[in-house]
Amino acid sequence: MTLQIQSDVSLKPFNSFGVDVKAQWFAQAHSDEDVREALAYCAQRQLPLLVIGGGSNLLLTADVRALVLRMATCGIRVLSDDGQRVVVEAEAGETWHPFVQWTLEQGLSGLENLSLIPGTVGAAPMQNIGAYGVEVKDVFVGLSALDRQTGELRDFDLAQCQFAYRDSLFKHEAGRWLILRVRFALNRADHLHLEYGPVRQRLSEQGIERPTASDVSRAICSIRSEKLPDPAVLGNAGSFFKNPVVPAELAAQIRQSHPGLVGYPQADGQVKLAAGWLIEQAGWKGFRDADAGVHRLQSLVLVNYGAATGLQLLALARRIQRDIAERFNVELEMEPNLY
Ligand SMILES: Cc1cc2nc3c(=O)[nH]c(=O)nc-3n(C[C@H](O)[C@H](O)[C@H](O)COP(=O)(O)OP(=O)(O)OC[C@H]3O[C@@H](n4cnc5c(N)ncnc54)[C@H](O)[C@@H]3O)c2cc1C
Numbered sequence: 001m002t003l004q005i006q007s008d009v010s011l012k013p014f015n016s017f018g019v020d021v022k023a024q025w026f027a028q029a030h031s032d033e034d035v036r037e038a039l040a041y042c043a044q045r046q047l048p049l050l051v052i053g054g055g056s057n058l059l060l061t062a063d064v065r066a067l068v069l070r071m072a073t074c075g076i077r078v079l080s081d082d083g084q085r086v087v088v089e090a091e092a093g094e095t096w097h098p099f100v101q102w103t104l105e106q107g108l109s110g111l112e113n114l115s116l117i118p119g120t121v122g123a124a125p126m127q128n129i130g131a132y133g134v135e136v137k138d139v140f141v142g143l144s145a146l147d148r149q150t151g152e153l154r155d156f157d158l159a160q161c162q163f164a165y166r167d168s169l170f171k172h173e174a175g176r177w178l179i180l181r182v183r184f185a186l187n188r189a190d191h192l193h194l195e196y197g198p199v200r201q202r203l204s205e206q207g208i209e210r211p212t213a214s215d216v217s218r219a220i221c222s223i224r225s226e227k228l229p230d231p232a233v234l235g236n237a238g239s240f241f242k243n244p245v246v247p248a249e250l251a252a253q254i255r256q257s258h259p260g261l262v263g264y265p266q267a268d269g270q271v272k273l274a275a276g277w278l279i280e281q282a283g284w285k286g287f288r289d290a291d292a293g294v295h296r297l298q299s300l301v302l303v304n305y306g307a308a309t310g311l312q313l314l315a316l317a318r319r320i321q322r323d324i325a326e327r328f329n330v331e332l333e334m335e336p337n338l339y
Pocket residue numbers: 016050051052053054055056057058071092117118119120121122123124126127128129130131177178179180228229230231236237238239337
């Protein structure tokens with residue numbers, strides 16, 4: 001038995017909101033064997049299991065009466081390299097940003113736009129993380145996951161993961177699959193995605209006309225550091241709401257009363273609205289109720305000024321959802337996973 005299981009552990013250091021709730025049981029998995037031990041421990045005691053990575057996409061609203069298993073498995077390996085396309089596999093517990101940096105140091109491009117996203121490799125497919133015009137699905141080739149019900153190890157390819165905007169099969173079948181390792185297809189040549197204006201602008205401010213993948217990563221890190229609060233300083237989970245996708249008629253209707261509406265037409269004819277813009281228009285930017293608030297610069301980011309509980313943050317989120325529904329007839333969906 002290598003798994004160290006502790007009782008009554010504060011999860012404050014293990015969630016980026018810094019919410020202070022306790023795990024009835026807590027352990028860190030450093031190997032597949034640890035993961036299997038945790039599954040057996042829970043099965044024997046009929047105990048629920050909550051798997052976490054970096055805790056940067058969680059809203060914990062009460063003490064967790066379960067075994068909380070933090071994935072801390074390490075390892076990155078090259079599976080194939082044809083001189084151009086390189087398939088890299090990383091263990092679920094690898095921290096995302098250092099992994100991205102490792103790929104760049106190897107001269108591989110593909111993940112640069114996803115620089116500085118908090119969390120772990122194993123959680124990245126959960127909501128198909130995305131930023132600056134790239135999503136994990138764009139470089140994903142496969143993953144290996146354990147079926148928590150049967151203990152069967154299964155490989156998933158791109159199509160089987162059903163990736164969509166901040167969505168995947170693993171979100172739909174929450175609690176079933178435990179992701180052990182993920183595979184990415186990267187490139188020795190730079191295929192850069194510079195569609196996002198601020199990235200181009202930052203590069204040109206730096207006098208960089210022909211950027212490399214590492215230049216793009218650095219530019220994105222500098223933009224993100226200015227834009228988003230650092231969870232180590234101010235508790236948050238990044239964007240709290242997904243950008244809602246609405247019928248074109250509804251977008252046109254909102255635009256009549258709000259000509260500045262920010263919306264992006266989608267391939268299926270619908271329009272993706274900027275949730276942050278809606279929240280800002282409704283006057284929530286900088287709002288604070290006790291220690292739960294809306295960031296003063298980023299309306300999409302809910303923050304914990306120190307002692308907010310998960311329930312207080314949830315209550316604020318629900319107030320914003322109700323207000324946006326009443327004002328714009330738009331339903332906002334929460335991005336973090338609620339426990
Ligand atoms: C400041 C900030 C900025 C952010 N920016 C972005 C962004 O630009 N784009 C974006 O997409 N997201 C962003 N996020 C959200 C977050 O970083 C990502 O969702 C990240 O992938 C979460 O990883 P994690 O390891 O912290 O997951 P956790 O929060 O620990 O877990 C998230 C969910 O995944 C499950 N899970 C975790 N690991 C596993 C596993 N190995 N197997 C099965 N299930 C698992 C958990 O049970 C939970 O349901 C941001 C968050 C913060 C705090």
